[in-house]
Structures are given as structure tokens and as C-alpha cells.
Amino acid sequence: MSDWKPKRFWTASAVVQAEDGYTVELDGRRVKTPAKAALILPTQAMADAVAAEWDAQEKEVDPTLMPFTRSANAAIDKVRHQHAEVADMLADYGDSDLLCYRATHPQTLQQRQADQWDPALDWAAETLAARLVPVVGVLHQPQSAEALSTLRGRVHEFNDFQLAAFHDLVSLSGSLVLGFAAAMDWRAADEIWDISRLDEAWQTEQWGHDDEAHAVAEIKKAAFLHAKRFIEISI
Incomplete structure (x- = not known):
């Protein structure tokens, strides 16, 4: 079970404006952090980088290949x-x-x-x-x-x-x-x-x-x- 990875369930990601910044949607559903907080990012450049990482996932989601997403999650779930x-x-x-x-x-x-x-x-x-x-x-x-x-x-x-x-x-x-x-x-x-x-x-x-x-x-x-x-x- 420790090797289990979530399957890709979306067709496309999109950057959208949100309260106090930007967020990423997967087929219209907003991405959340591991702690279930809203993934609100301060700049469009960061949102673009995160969205690109989600788009790059193939059959399975591999967090080790998503450094911008992981850094954003750390900022929201831990540093904040x-x-x-x-x-x-x-x-x-x-x-x-x-x-x-x-x-x-x-x-x-x-x-x-x-x-x-x-x-x-x-x-x-x-x-x-x-x-x-x-x-x-x-x-x-x-x-x-x-x-x-x-x-x-x-x-x-x-x-x-x-x-x-x-x-x-x-x-x-x-x-x-x-x-x-x-x-x-x-x-x-x-x-x-x-x-x-x-x-x-x-x-x-x-x-x-x-x-x-x-x-x-x-x-x-x-x-x-x-x-x-x-x-x-x-x-």
C-alpha cells in the first residue's frame, strides 16, 4: 500500500483568478493542499508552474515530479x-x-x-x-x-x-x-x-x-x- 499513487482523473488543468490570488482547476475542480486548504497562489507565474506540473502527470500522480506544487503546499500547510x-x-x-x-x-x-x-x-x-x-x-x-x-x-x-x-x-x-x-x-x-x-x-x-x-x-x-x-x- 505504501507504493500506491493516485491515478490521473482529469483531462486538463487551468489557471483561474481566485480570492487574493490565483488557483489551479482540474476539469473545473479546484486543487487543494494535502491538508485540504485552498491552493491560493500569490502570482500567475506560480499558478502557471503548478498547473504545468499537473498537466505533465500521466497515468499516475507522482509528487516527486511536482516541486512547485510541493513548495506551494508547504507554504500553505506548514509555513503559514x-x-x-x-x-x-x-x-x-x-x-x-x-x-x-x-x-x-x-x-x-x-x-x-x-x-x-x-x-x-x-x-x-x-x-x-x-x-x-x-x-x-x-x-x-x-x-x-x-x-x-x-x-x-x-x-x-x-x-x-x-x-x-x-x-x-x-x-x-x-x-x-x-x-x-x-x-x-x-x-x-x-x-x-x-x-x-x-x-x-x-x-x-x-x-x-x-x-x-x-x-x-x-x-x-x-x-x-x-x-x-x-x-x-x-x-
Whole structure:
């Protein structure tokens, strides 16, 4: 029974205007979330993306092939009901941001981290008005309370759909700063992803390619790029 998938029961999907946004209909019947909430989407672009996923289903409905639908469901069924908690959890990444913890050795890795991570911290200081300070080693050192408060306020400004996407940008990269950098187009999303994987790339150079680790990384990269696209079509 665990492998059971619902059968396709509709002929065509359609995007229609609804109260406070857009929704998707399947042969005139409105799609609902898994929690049976109305699937009201903030933009037509998002509704178009969701409708396209429903149209692409063939004999059976496969949720793993419907990332926009799943992200929208998460925003409505989960984030909407605990927006403040999710925002606080993500804001907490700022006090232990990936970009702030630098290698103790070798010098070539230290230099690579400085070359790739310092510009992101400089961007955050200028654009977000929050300066985070890098330290050497892995022992936690608190960041400026003022900077963290500023970043927390910005996270809370996201709407439910943006926050659902931002969750993945931050958790997958391990960096609040890089999450903002992706959301705000500091650089191309795939470049930001590579910046977040600097340490892993270094390890690969030293010890060789690991097929299993690479496959996992590619899945995470696809999810990161999807989150970037989802946040783009949320406004």
C-alpha cells in the first residue's frame, strides 16, 4: 500500500483568478493542499508552474515530479501556521553562518575561503546593513547582536511563499548570508551554490571523486536552484 499513487482523473488543468490570488482547476475542480486548504497562489507565474506540473502527470500522480506544487503546499500547510517560528529558526543561522568559520590550515584553503566568502560578507554588510565577522576554527563565537537583529527582521519580512523557499536556500547552503544573496540576486544561483560547497570541493581535490557524495550533492543543488526559482515567482 505504501507504493500506491493516485491515478490521473482529469483531462486538463487551468489557471483561474481566485480570492487574493490565483488557483489551479482540474476539469473545473479546484486543487487543494494535502491538508485540504485552498491552493491560493500569490502570482500567475506560480499558478502557471503548478498547473504545468499537473498537466505533465500521466497515468499516475507522482509528487516527486511536482516541486512547485510541493513548495506551494508547504507554504500553505506548514509555513503559514508557524511563520514566526520558521523565520526565527532561519535567522539563527546568522550566529553560526558557514561563511564565518574558517580553516586553521592549510594556507591555500584559507586563502580560497577568504577569496570566495569575504565578498559575500562584504555584500551583506553593505546591502543588508549587517556585518558578520569571520573567525578561525570551529568553536562558536557570537556575532554582533545588532547585526543579528537586523538580519532577523529581514527574514520576518518574507511572506509565506518566500519563506518556504528561503528555508531551502538557507538550510541547503548552511548560510543565512548566502540565502539572502541568492534571494536578492547577488550572483547567479549556481555560482552561490558553488561558493557554499567550497569545503566539499576542496576535499574532493585532496581525496578524489566520490560518486555517492556527488549524487547527493547534485540532488541538493537541484533543490537549491528550485528554491531560487520559487522565490522569484512568489512576488
